[in-house]
Amino acid sequence: MDAPKLTTSLELVRWIGWAQMRAGEDWVRERELSHAQSFVLGYLVQKPGASQRDIAEVSRTSAASVSSLLQGLERRELVERRSEDGNERTKRVYATVAGAELIAGFEAAMAAVDETILAPLDESERAALHALLTKITGQLAQPTR
Amino acid sequence: MDAPKLTTSLELVRWIGWAQMRAGEDWVRERELSHAQSFVLGYLVQKPGASQRDIAEVSRTSAASVSSLLQGLERRELVERRSEDGNERTKRVYATVAGAELIAGFEAAMAAVDETILAPLDESERAALHALLTKITGQLAQPTR
DNA sequence: CGTTGACAGTTAGACCTCTAACGATTAGGG
DNA sequence: CCCTAATCGTTAGAGGTCTAACTGTCAACG
Numbered sequence: 459m460d461a462p463k464l465t466t467s468l469e470l471v472r473w474i475g476w477a478q479m480r481a482g483e484d485w486v487r488e489r490e491l492s493h494a495q496s497f498v499l500g501y502l503v504q505k506p507g508a509s510q511r512d513i514a515e516v517s518r519t520s521a522a523s524v525s526s527l528l529q530g531l532e533r534r535e536l537v538e539r540r541s542e543d544g545n546e547r548t549k550r551v552y553a554t555v556a557g558a559e560l561i562a563g564f565e566a567a568m569a570a571v572d573e574t575i576l577a578p579l580d581e582s583e584r585a586a587l588h589a590l591l592t593k594i595t596g597q598l599a600q601p602t603r
Numbered sequence: 604m605d606a607p608k609l610t611t612s613l614e615l616v617r618w619i620g621w622a623q624m625r626a627g628e629d630w631v632r633e634r635e636l637s638h639a640q641s642f643v644l645g646y647l648v649q650k651p652g653a654s655q656r657d658i659a660e661v662s663r664t665s666a667a668s669v670s671s672l673l674q675g676l677e678r679r680e681l682v683e684r685r686s687e688d689g690n691e692r693t694k695r696v697y698a699t700v701a702g703a704e705l706i707a708g709f710e711a712a713m714a715a716v717d718e719t720i721l722a723p724l725d726e727s728e729r730a731a732l733h734a735l736l737t738k739i740t741g742q743l744a745q746p747t748r
Numbered sequence: 749c750g751t752t753g754a755c756a757g758t759t760a761g762a763c764c765t766c767t768a769a770c771g772a773t774t775a776g777g778g
Numbered sequence: 779c780c781c782t783a784a785t786c787g788t789t790a791g792a793g794g795t796c797t798a799a800c801t802g803t804c805a806a807c808g
Contacts, residue, residue, distance in 0.1 A: 470733070478617060590731065
């Protein structure tokens with residue numbers, strides 16, 4: 459999706475964010491992962507043992523989608539589900555070694571994309587941009603971790 | 604989708620862009636439009652008479668999706684398709700008055716969201732942000748119009 | 749205890765988007 | 779002219795996400 463006019467700052471933000479997303483999606487596509495799957499896998503690397511409930515909340519998707527999405531990841535042995543703590547109702551989900559390695563590759567690719575996008579700015583400009591963006595995001599609802 | 608850590612500038616950009624998109628999606632959802640439909644309708648308001656080919660290219664979606672997407676918009680009388688210029692192969696698409704009104708409401712809503720997001724910045728900060736973002740986007744592939 | 753209500757996860761069915769294959773129309777070169 | 783190739787749009791089938799309804803588990807309270 460292109461931004462239509464690119465006049466206001468936030469149209470520019472939309473455009474940049476979209477360019478990032480497209481690059482990331484290209485990367486995961488080549489590995490036959492969906493955007494949602496890569497996000498969930500990334501979350502599991504940072505939060506091993508998260509419940510499906512947690513995953514649904516953080517990725518702002520439905521519990522039903524998480525269920526089928528994890529089925530796919532489990533089939534490819536990127537993820538494991540177990541019941542623990544004598545709790546048969548909740549399932550804890552863990553990324554496997556293969557899953558963690560995949561995510562490491564993804565994050566490296568995204569960092570490279572970010573570097574490309576920021577290339578036109580020098581150090582002081584980057585610092586200024588970061589300060590302005592931080593000021594904006596401070597006002598928005600914080601992400602859940 | 605939340606951004607995971609929010610440390611780098613581009614993670615912040617992702618986060619802001621995502622907040623915008625979510626707000627926009629809420630708005631169109633209430634009107635029973637998909638994100639893709641609202642985008643296409645918006646494009647048609649700016650480019651009356653675009654071909655389906657054009658629409659697919661600009662919205663970076665498949666011609667097949669455009670086809671069924673326009674069927675939905677046509678059923679709701681937000682859009683019209685006609686063949687013109689003695690050309691029976693290409694169909695030209697136009698937003699109806701109702702369609703244009705819907706988009707006007709959408710854009711007003713998005714402008715309000717943007718204002719809320721930018722609220723923490725004063726005039727000079729906004730100018731600085733705009734300059735930095737322009738410098739970045741100048742390097743990226745320009746949108747197709 | 750036993751019942752009732754809340755909670756975690758799965759399944760069923762609808763919708764939307766995609767890729768691939770297909771008609772139909774147009775343009776261009778012998 | 780006509781044959782070929784390219785272009786525009788549609789249809790068919792697969793895959794993914796959503797909502798709603800369901801099963802199974804836990805907790806609380808009489």
